Amino acid sequence: MTIPDTPPVLELRDVRKTFGSVVALDSGSLALSPGSIHALVGENGAGKSTLVKVIAGVHRRDSGSVTLAGSEVDFGSTADAKDAGIAVIYQEPTLFPDLTVAENVFMGRHPVRAGGAIDRHVMNEQTSALFERLGVSIDPSRQALGLSIADQQILEIAKAISLDARVLVMDEPTAALSGIEVKRLFTIARALRDEGRGIIFISHRFDEIFDLCDTVTVMRDGAYISTHNIDDVTPAEIVTRMVGRDVDTLFPKTEGTQPGDVVLSVENLGSPGTFSGITFTVREREIVGLAGLVGAGRSEIARAIFGIDDYASGVVRIDGNMLAKGNPRKAIAAGIGLVPEDRRQQGLIVDMSVARNMTLVIRRSLAKWGLMSSRSEYDRAHDGAAKLRVKAGSLESDAGTMSGGNQQKVVLAKWLATNPRLLIVDEPTRGIDVGTKAEVHRLLDELAQEGMAILMISSELPEVLGMSDRVLVVREGRLTAEFSRDEATSEAVMTAATRTEEAA
Amino acid sequence: MTRTLEATTTAPAAPSVGTRLRTLLFGRSAAIIALLVIVWIIASVSVDNFNTPNTLYFLILDVFPVLLIALPMTFVIITGEIDLSVASMVGLSSVTIGALFQAGVPVPAAVAAALVVGIVGGAVNGFLVTALGLPSLAVTIGSLALYRGIAVGILGTTAVTGFPDVFTDLVKERLFGRGTAIPTVLIVFIVLAIIAIVILHFTGTGRSTYAIGLNKEASAFSGINAGRLKFWFFVATGTVSALAGVFWTLRYDSARGDNAMGLELVVVAAVLVGGVSIFGGRGSLVGVIAGVLVIGALRSALRLADVSSDVINVATGLLLVVSVIVPSIITAIQRLVQRRRAAAAAS
Amino acid sequence: MSATTSRLAALVKRRETSVALAVIVVIVIATLFNSNFAFGSDGFRNLLLTPSILVLLAIAQAVVVITRNIDLSVSAVLGLSAYATGRMFTDWPGAPTILVIVLGILLGTGLGVINGLLVSVAKVPALVITLGTLYIYRGIDIAWAGSTRINASDLPSDFTAIGTGSLFGIPWLTVIALIAFAVLAYYLGYARSGRDLYAIGSNPDAAELYGLPVARRVFGTFVISGTLSGIAGVMYAARYATVSATAGSGMELDSVAAAVIGGVAIFGGSGTVLGAALGAVLLSTINRALPTVGIQDFWQQAVVGALIIGAIVLDRVLYTRAQRALTKERQSSSSEREGARS
Known part of the structure; x- marks a missing residue:
């Protein structure tokens, strides 16, 4: 118009x-x-x-x-x-967390008195006036921290x-x-x-x-x-x-597989202020999708299961054995792999070589009598890279120099090297090109076919619907719905992810 | 299915011998070793008596404490932390030996006690940094003052001397007899250096050390317990510093509170000259050892050339500043060239 | 009323208040042991005089640390300008005192410029650079002075008078320290560019993104630090009248300690020069009080160390508690929201 x-x-x-x-x-x-x-x-x-x-x-x-x-x-x-x-x-x-709210608003342009001295009173008043106009009440003289x-x-x-x-x-x-x-x-x-x-x-x-x-x-x-x-x-x-293509691209999902034994079982997991009462299971040969809006607490649940964050209540079991909380090393030993949401900050060490990134988690098992060589790392990384068709100039170059899709393949390879029972993938295809995306989807399907349990967090509805055997929906830190593959439609999932309290 | 596709087309090839050679020849460690050789050659040619076994012997004894402490310090700095309290621990260890010896405790027991003091002192630093999450720079400036303060407090300005010759001769002994260059104590360093090199460069712990320094969050996501590792590295610096204190006391036959004052700066300077990044995550022990020797050789050569020890300090400082600025300048130039190229490509 | 009480509560909670109280406690205890400590003929004078030089270095350090940098070379700058000042008087008889003073201070400024250029242009961490220049400046000092020293007889009386004289009973050196402190406190609290320093230390990336002139400001702090150390050097020469090449050595750590004890966060963004100055006063006063209360002054450094560690542990405890309170507050407000919605 x-x-x-x-x-x-x-x-x-x-x-x-x-x-x-x-x-x-x-x-x-x-x-x-x-x-x-x-x-x-x-x-x-x-x-x-x-x-x-x-x-x-x-x-x-x-x-x-x-x-x-x-x-x-x-x-x-x-x-x-x-x-x-x-x-x-x-x-x-x-x-600037150490400075007051008002100073953050007026940094570099503080109202000044004659002579150039900052006038904090006027600054606070002007800030209050701005907030009033925006219809919010924030104390202008408090620290921005928090x-x-x-x-x-x-x-x-x-x-x-x-x-x-x-x-x-x-x-x-x-x-x-x-x-x-x-x-x-x-x-x-x-x-x-x-x-x-x-x-x-x-x-x-x-x-x-x-x-x-x-x-x-x-x-x-x-x-x-x-x-x-x-x-x-x-x-x-x-x-x-x-x-640049039709939305309903077919996902490479093998239909009609029967899930096996329960691998991951989460009971009543809770962490004040982030999530509570989380109970679900993931079985062998099963891809469980964790849907919901960004900020609903999905990644936090994954972090808690893996032991990055502590949690206040509840139990996590792998193959029926209780998993100690707050200890990623034990989680890895129990057979969990986590492909985190922030690839460059959490998934990879971008200033480290591709080969070392791929072998970082298995560093101990790679050693012979406690010793490891670049050669063994390299060979192992080479196998992983070949399997996942990683395109990199050299395995010795820094991981940060690769494209997003290849970086994601490296993260996947890094975790597949541990032969996990359960693979948690958080936004597995975020920011990667269409071709690699399809490859990642195919890989996830194959892994499930081979018996791995997969928990997939994704904000892309088509991905969740296309890849999951079951879909769990998280809203504001709670599980609000569970759908089987047949029940899961975009409308149903979106409603469960966004509906407000009165609908419940 | 797809994963079995021919690997050769996409998997990166093994690095050629040329690439390996290039990294080996033009890496930071190579540069510092080259610098060592240059300093050595210039000193041998221009300074009388530099290239004699005796000079080398004293050079090694002089840098011995720095060589020792630089080993664990390298681990600490690679994880992105720093320990400024090491020289104070040398002093405290020295005073521990002195005070106990004065009280009639036999030297071996006093030495053992000094090492325990080192372990405890390192553990205190490690606890404050890893359990409370305090910045190591501030913590170890505090323990620098605290440990030195306790050392000076116990002995005041007095010195304990008169340690039995058996022990003082031991640290000065030459491995291959009179007139040869290698002091027997160097074996202690060689053993520790081999252990350190193996851990840092050939074990999972070493890989974790670099990972922590490069990206703490990603290393946590890979199951690395940064806190525990750092704690033990601080314990190691404390212990090795105490060991250096033992050496210092016996070599000079003098236990004093102000022994090795300011040595922390030489150690940090040597580690940084050796190519370890102050931001963590980069550096190698070979480079560090070469760095210590460069500083040692420089000091020894200047001393032989009758340059006063103060100008030697200037040289040490300049070396430190230049060694950190040069890489900065190189990166800046590279970036400039890249930008030029990009601009040329765009137009 | 509530505004007054909350302001009062805020005042009590401030680090500056507790450090000031600690100073008073130390003075009271020392005076109980020996009334000369505060009331003797020299007692009161020393109370004011002793801390002045360290106060200058501490506020210099604070300005740099607030931007998440550090200047370890302050003590060497002090030493070099102190010796240069003395040397100008001996080598240049009849030189106007004021000119020598200005040149002595400008030497400090120049050394600060070198630090500033290396840190802000070459982008090398200040810890490394100033560790290097600490060596270099001190080395130049020792090389220049050798084993010689400047003696009181070499200095003109109008110069040494600055070290001994006073204005309305307040020693000149204290007056100078107070003026420097007041100027800097005003700058950091009320000048736009002074506030930039806090922003830079609080979040350097955001400062860059926001378009603050980060490099220029950081450069400026090193110039300020060098200048203040230069003033401290001149004051040192005037006060002690004997200057050797080791003048002020080790004071770089005292200055960091004073700033940290006074509540300047080592990773920048918060703290005041008032806190740093009070930290310096506390350290100097404890130093002087130890022998009075019967503790050998050899223990002084141990006390400094314990204070530094105590101060940062305290900071962390308070911070953790504040964070916990904030989380709780946010939880309760979010549960209120939930309640309102259902």
Whole structure:
């Protein structure tokens, strides 16, 4: 509706950004109108974050044009972008935890008295006024340390408003928010839109996009694909453009296998503030999907089972034997493998060679009389790499130099080397290319066929529905539903994952 | 099915001999060994009496405490921590021996007690760092003052001397008789160095050590108990420092509270010159040993050349600063070149 | 009323308050042993005079540590400027005292510039760089001085008067330390660029992302630290009038200790120069009180060590408790929300 009429406040054309030989953004284009909330969608790795970082002045583009309110800009630093009226709210808010809330809002631009002394009284009052406008009550003089993610985001928005930003970029702001917090955020976003600001909204949740945005731009493989008026498209159409193929790709799932003995049994697991009353089992030859929204507590359950985090109540059993809590080493010895959600931070040591990453967990069993050699590591890694068809220049090069898909294969290989009874995979295909994704799915199916028990956490509904023998749904730290493969439909799972209390 | 597809097409090839040779020749350890050779050659040519067995003998005795302590310190720094209390522990160990000897305790028992003090002192550091999660920099600045303070407090400015010749001669003994270069105590270092090298470079524990320093979170996800490992590394630095204290006391026949004052800086400098990253996760023991010897050779050569010990300190400091700046500069240049190339490719 | 009480409660909870109380306790105990400690002819004067030099180094250290860096070279800078100051008087008879003082301080500034450039431009951790420059500066000092020393007779009387004189009963050196402290406290508390230092130490990545001039600010803190150490060096020369090459050695650890005891977090982002200054006063006062209460002053360093470890353990305990309270608070608020919804 608004696209053709008003001239865009921010326009990017064929923006390109490379890092060494890696093309992070091939040709990014976007036209943001004032008074509009513009959704930017694409799969992980489609180049959205790089595009945002170019807008924010974190990266300098290699080529292409960026125009702000009609004039060409080239930000050398984030300060330049900020001065030009661009505010970015990152997925993980970037605050100064030791400073007060008010100082976080006014950092570098504190209100001062004559003579240049900071006026804390005025600063606190202005912050209170900003919060009032946003309809929240946060004490401006408290430390930012310990604020909830939602409040931290409100703080970032307050910062943006106080800057009088013309363009506001929100990078997955709702990922860690509860239902009420999302509503509050949307109210604020609409108010800002009505003031004539342009907002870029990045999200993976289509219900939110269709609720909030008026325009949507789709990206794929680092390139601009298309822009639509939100009323003219359906979620299915957007998804098709995002993935570049039909949504209902067949998942390589072998149907009709009979699950065997119970491998993992979790009874009444609870950890105050994160999850409670979690009870379920996973059997041999079975893939159990753990569905739910990001932040519902799925990864936390996996971490607790594996022993990364402690838990307050409940029991975890592997093959009927109780597992000591808070001890990953014992969990590994009992036959659990965990492919964590954050590949670069948790799954891999990016500055270590591929070979060493692959053999890190089995380092002890690899040793002969306690001694190990690079040769034995290398041979073992070579086998793993061959099995999973890892594409790497050399097993000696750092894991961080590989593509996301290959990194994920290395993490999988690292755990398969331990011959686990139970493999927990957390977002196994996040941010990897379509081809590798299919390979990972095939691999999971094969492993299950060979007798492994698999617990799969995924935010991608098609993946959950396509791969799971059973689907468990987690909402706000509780198991809210269990579906067999036949019962599990996207509607049923989504309802169980999002419905509010009154429906129960 | 798919996993049985021909492996050869995708699995990376084994690193060629050339690649291995290149890493071996141009790695950090190689650079520091080359530096050692250069320093040695220059010193032999330009400084009279440098290349004599006697000089080498004294050089080894002089750097011996640093050589010893650098071994466990390498482990500590690779895990991303630091232990600044080592020199104070040398002093405390020395005072323990002195005070007990003065009280009539036989030397072997006093030495054993000093080693126990080392274990306890290291365990205290380790406990504060791993169990309470305190920053090791702050903790060991505290224990630096505490251990030195206890040492000085016990003996004041007095020195205990007159240890039996059996023991003082033992640490000065030459392995191959009069006039030869190798002191017998070097065997102690060689044994410890072999143990350390095997652990760091050829065991799972060594792999874990690097993993912790590079990424603590990912290592926890791989079943590595960082706390326990670090605790034992601190115990090791304490124990080995106490051992160095034993050597110091007997070599100079003097137990004093201020023995080895400031030695922690030489040890840290040597480890960093040897190519260990202060951020953790990188470095090798061969490099560290070469680093200690470079500093030792430099000091010994300058001393023989009648340069005052103070200028020697300047040289040590410069070596440290240069050795950490050069890699920084190289990375900066590489990045610049890369950017140029990228820009050229884009245009 | 509640505002006043909460402000009072906050004041009581502050580290500065407890360190100040500790200073008073030490003074009271020492005075009970020997009334000359605080009331004697020299007692009160020494009470003020003794800490002044360490106060300068401690606040210098605090400024650097707040940005998550460290300056181990402060003691060597002090030593070098102290010796240079004395040497200028001996080698350049008739030199205007004020000029010599300024040059002595500027030498400190220059040494700080070198540290700052190495840390902020070469991007090498400050711990390593200043460990190196600690050696280098001290080595230059010793090489220059050799075994010679500057004696009181070498120094003009108007210079040594600074070390002995006083203003309204307050020693000049104390006045200088107080002025330096006040300027720095104002800068860190009320100047925008001063607040940047806290932001940088609190979250360096965020500071970079936010567009704060991180490298420039860090460079600046080393210049401040060098300058303050230079002032401390000149003061050292004026006070003791004899300067050898080892002047101030070991004080780098005392300065870190004072800052940590005063509540400056070793990993940056929090703490005040007031705390660091009080920490320095506490250390110096304990040092002077030990012999008075009958403990050999050999034990002084052990006390310092125990205080440092005690201070960081205390910090951790308080932090853990605060975190637990926050988690509980958030849980109760989230359960309220649940309740409201159902």
